[in-house]
Each structure stands twice: as structure tokens, then as C-alpha cells.
Amino acid sequence: MRTLRNFSKGIIKENPVLVLVLGTCPTLATSTGVLNALGMGVAATLVLTFSNILISALRKVIPDKVRIPCYIVLIAGLVTAVQMLVKAFAPELDKSLGIYLPLIVVNCIILGRAEMYASKNKVFDSAVDGLGMGVGFTLALFLMATIREIFGNGTFCGLEIPGLKENHISILTMAPGGFFVFGLLIAAVNKFGKHKPKKKHPGCAGCPQAEICQKSDTAGDGEEAASHD
């Protein structure tokens, strides 16, 4: 039961993309098509799960002072492995994800989970947490890509949708559409989200930019505003 809750918190209550607002760069960039989004989601989930397992297993070995560089090296190694796997087995995906595949290294979600969860919890729990967060990330990407591909391109997974194909709003698949759809989704989460907002923006504990970042205040405001409804 506890394991199940640990797994499901990443999907809805603490969804890394829509609630914690981490990993925005890959979310915006790879959600132009459903297949791209799923590829990115699976790649990030793999890295996230294994980095959580490794970091949790090594949490007593890694000295506290140099933990962030250690995490980054571990994550970079895993990303390289995933990169080589994708290149070997899905060369088309490698081409369409391009630069965003190696950039999983600097994805805030992964470093954030390492710092906030894996460095304090047992291996099994960390693996479940990583998997849950990864699935949440993938689902959020899938949702956004579905909206952008169906309305922006008139297709779904490359299959044409009659009626929409002729009247697609192509701006949605371009850069401005990414920001716009993402903004609408977060607004919807603020409106309908039933979760009690935490005092401090929980995603920021693991983010090295937390000190000067003003996003935490704004996101907090947004969530508080939602809770007054």
C-alpha cells in the first residue's frame, strides 16, 4: 500500500511537470509529436529510475560535500548509456530528439529526485519513486503532445485525423504554441487541482538555482490562489 502510494504520488499529486514545474525545457521542446514525447519520456524514466537506484545504493559512500558532482557524473554515465541504446535500436528517434537526449543530464527532475529522495531513502523505495516520477513525466509529456499534435498538425502518432487535418492550427506545433499549451495546462491544474499546497515549493529543494529563482514565489502564489477557490 505504501509502495503504491509512493509510486502514484509522482503521477498526480507531485507530478514533476505540471505541479512541481521541473524539466520544462524537454517538455516544451519534445512535445511537438506524440511519438517524440513518448520516446523522451521513456528515456528520462530509464535514467531517473537507475540514477535513483544507484544514488540510493551509494548514499553512505558518497561524501556529503561533493555529492552534487558525484550525482552529475553518475547521471551523465547513465545518459550516455541510454544515448547509445537509442542510437543503436531507434536511430530515427535519436534524430528527432537530437540535442535533447544528451541534455537529460541537466534535467532538473533527475538531480532533484536524487537530492530530495534517493539520497535519504532505501534502494527499493527510491526505485519506486524514480519510476513513479518518470511515469508522471511521460504522462504529462504525452498529454501535452496529444493536444499539440492533434490540433496543431491534425494527426495522432502520425495517423491523419479527418476534418482536423485540413483545419489544423499549425502555430501550436511551433515554439509559441508550446509555451501557450503549457501555460493552459498549468492553469487547469491550478483550477481543478484538489491537492493542498505545501508552504515551500517542493521542487526547489534539489534545484541549484533555488537561491535566486523567483519561480518558487510565483508558483506558490498560483497554488495558494487555487486553494482559495
Add this chain to the structure above:
Amino acid sequence: MTKLIIILLSAVFINNYVLSRFLGICPFLGVSKKLNSATGMSLAVIFVMLIATAVTWPIQMYLLNPYGLGYLQTIVFILVIAALVQLVEIVLKRYVPALHKSLGVYLPLITTNCAVLGVTILNIDEGYTFLEAMVNSLGSGLGFFLAMVMFSGVRSTMEDSDIPESFKGLPITLVAAAITSLSFLGFGGVIENLFG
């Protein structure tokens, strides 16, 4: 020469890192509330992008490629950038305290900025020469600067407006970013026509 100008201008306007390539969104949304911090952050990013390219390009060309170690690119680049940022901070603190004072807070945060790692990898992927790579980094940094400054202006006018309850905070910021990004779409094709 024309090629260098085209690389520079297209990095600033057409392939703007923030608004069309979606790199460096975290500082773009996080640090753009005030003009001061937006400027400081972007200057630090330009600075680090230039040094990072100056170091990673030779490493890739003269160390990794000849020995068939290209697959180590991601690990090596992120480590080099992290070490470099630390080093730059120490050197600035010791010799140029004035500059350190204005950029110091932002420097350590740039290590995990995807725009910096992105530009170093893209320089290699695009097959640029050393000079072209440096120009591309400068252009990307300037593009980041432009986007940050423009957006901080947009945000300051947004401050007093009456925003629907559920749009307050991040959602309206993202919608504003969409409109800012829309204005950059207008540059598409301009540069090819100028020099074509």
C-alpha cells in the same frame, strides 16, 4: 565573413535559444522578474558560454575524436563546464573583484543550465570550425540576453494587471512567453534574404 555574420544573427534571432529552441527555460522563467537580475544572469551566461566553447571544442577535436572517445562527450563536457565555472569564480574573486561582485551569484548556478551544455554540443554537431563555434556561442548568449531583457520588460508591465485567478503566477508568465516567442517568428527567413 558572411557566414560568420549569418551564424551570429541567426543564433540571436532565428534559432533563439530560449524562445525557439527551449534551452535555458528555468532561468528564463525564474530570474526574469527584475531587470537587474535578468541582466546579471544573461551576462554570466554569455561569459560562461564563450569560455566553455573555447575549452570543449579543442577537447572534442584534439582529444576525444582522435582516440575514438566521442561517446564520452556528455560526461566530459558537463564535468569540464562544472570545473570551469568553479575555476572562473575563484579567478574572478581573486583578480577582478568588481566583476565577481556583479556576476558572482549567478556563476555557480549556470553549471546545470541546459543552454550552456546545449551550445557546446550543438557546436560539435553542426561541424563548426573553432571561429564559427565561438561566434555561434556569442550569438546564442546574446540571444539569451535579448530574450531575458525583453521578457523582464513584459513581466513588469504584467505586474499590475488583473489576471484570472487560476492563471496567476506561472500560467500567465507562460502565455506571455508564448506571445514574446511569437514576435521572434517574424525574423524567420529575414537573414537568408539579406545575405542570400
